[in-house]
Amino acid sequence: MIMNCSQYVGPCVCGKDHELETKMVVVEYDALSRFEEYMDAVGLGGKRRTVVYDSNIYALTEGKHVKADQEIVLPAQGLRSEDVLIEAMMERLDNPEVLVAFGAGTIMDFGRYPAYKLGIPFVAIPTLASSDGFTASICSVILQGQKKSIRMKAPALVVTDLDIIKGAPVRLVSSGVNDILAKYISLVDWKIATLVSGEDYCPMVAGLAQEALDIMRAAADKMAATGEIDHEAMTMAQMKSGLTMQLWHDSRAASGAEHLMAHLVEMKPPRFEKAEGIHGECVGVGTFACVKEYHRLAKLRPKAKPFEPLSGDWVMEKFGERLYDGIMKENAHDVLGTFDPQNIVDHWDEIVALIDTIPPVEEMEALYKACGCKYLPEHIGIDPALEGEMLDISAAIRNRLTLIRMKRVLEF
Ligand SMILES: [Zn+2]
Ligand SMILES: [Zn+2]
Structure with a gap:
């Protein structure tokens, strides 16, 4: 199933003019084999991209990885959504024009937080679908030691490969x-x-x-x-x-x-x-x-x-x-x-x-x-x-x- 999100955008009976950063949501079996098509469809195809994984997901999804100009594989052990960890990763970024986060909840914050800071688009490839946070723009991060809910970048594109999702416990x-x-x-x-x-x-x-x-x-x-x-x-x-x-x-x-x-x-x-x-x-x-x-x-x-x-x-x-x-x-x-x-x-x-x-x-x-x-x-x-x-x-x-x-x- 592919959802085109433009149907929700624009002037509304409630009086607001609704906006969405998310253009398209793909939920399909074998979706990653068509990843480049979806990137093209939302205008991100030719952009220089960094893809971020954690080491567990990287190993588990061998054969499913997407094309990247730069790959960053973060150690899964001790990984949490915390400003110091995310900023340390940001120093390694090689001038991406789009950030792709491949993994479960935590790794998404390593995409949307830097994307927000750098003002570039973010693409989500969720490997779990047990909560509704993937298309949201608000997330919880530890900032200066305190857990805070803050506004960040929502994904321009979400590609969910059900062949990965179906393995969830x-x-x-x-x-x-x-x-x-x-x-x-x-x-x-x-x-x-x-x-x-x-x-x-x-x-x-x-x-x-x-x-x-x-x-x-x-x-x-x-x-x-x-x-x-x-x-x-x-x-x-x-x-x-x-x-x-x-x-x-x-x-x-x-x-x-x-x-x-x-x-x-x-x-x-x-x-x-x-x-x-x-x-x-x-x-x-x-x-x-x-x-x-x-x-x-x-x-x-x-x-x-x-x-x-x-x-x-x-x-x-x-x-x-x-x-x-x-x-x-x-x-x-x-x-x-x-x-x-x-x-x-x-x-x-x-x-x-x-x-x-x-x-x-x-x-x-x-x-x-x-x-x-x-x-x-x-x-x-x-x-x-x-x-x-x-x-x-x-x-x-x-x-x-x-x-x-x-x-x-x-x-x-
Ligand atoms: Zn409305
Ligand atoms: Zn909830």
Whole structure:
């Protein structure tokens, strides 16, 4: 399958003029044998190119390597997305006009960060498709010792060779399923926020996230029923989800209350020290907890209560001293204080209708089980006794309007 991305670019009903750095996404078997054709198609064919690999991928993909004016093979051991490592690699660059990154998540940052710094295009050849980061323009890098999410270059071209992708371990496939099924929650969160606070919304971007969700759901149903993994569909779902972030300059469509579980696991506040899982797995646990909670709330009728900033005592108790300042700073301009909580009550019937689009708890649980997905707190080292409050705690990590955050101005 080849996706021409120009269909998403230009003036939109939302009032914005959408742009994409990504021109074309190829998801095909044996795609690398036609790599030069795709480079030509996006106007990068004749350009002087450096191709970056890590040593593991370089060895594993012998026979699949692409033509290069310069090849850089970084030692896989100890490789991480960190400014000092990336800048050390940049000193070795031999005046490329285009950078090609060949590998999994980390190696991509060795393409998009230098490409951004040098103002040249970047091409991605992902060897895994277990998350939606490949077509996104935002990524997490360690800058001066601190993990930061920053804007970088998105790939002008993504070429995914399914003969490589199909070798991925099932655990990563299941994690990828989780990352996209999360859109059941993130899309509802965005739509509710728009209803009650007038937050900017784009039906085209939301529609693209919905498309990613529908494609993944069909593939997950097939995996559940037959055990067969549709790598083409699953990979395309990841690519579409990533494009929503590039189009919207924000992860709004792709990440709601459920994604904050992944941040919680990474931050490890008190009582969550043993939490451990790859991105999609943590997101799966967040999604299932939200599915349960949203359906529970939909059966109730709330009253509005006045907004109050997060209390410092609560933040200290839940996050501890190490994380206190960061959480307080994040919540200094709480989005909850920017609209009348009564709006939520006034729109409650519409909110319930949106929640009704989320599959029932039993259906989600059966699907997760059949696809080998992680979905319960204990699957990622969280004490099940914390299930009741883990969503409320994670909602404080990011100042984004989700139904979980709205519970602070509601009484049920
Ligand atoms: Zn739009
Ligand atoms: Zn994700």
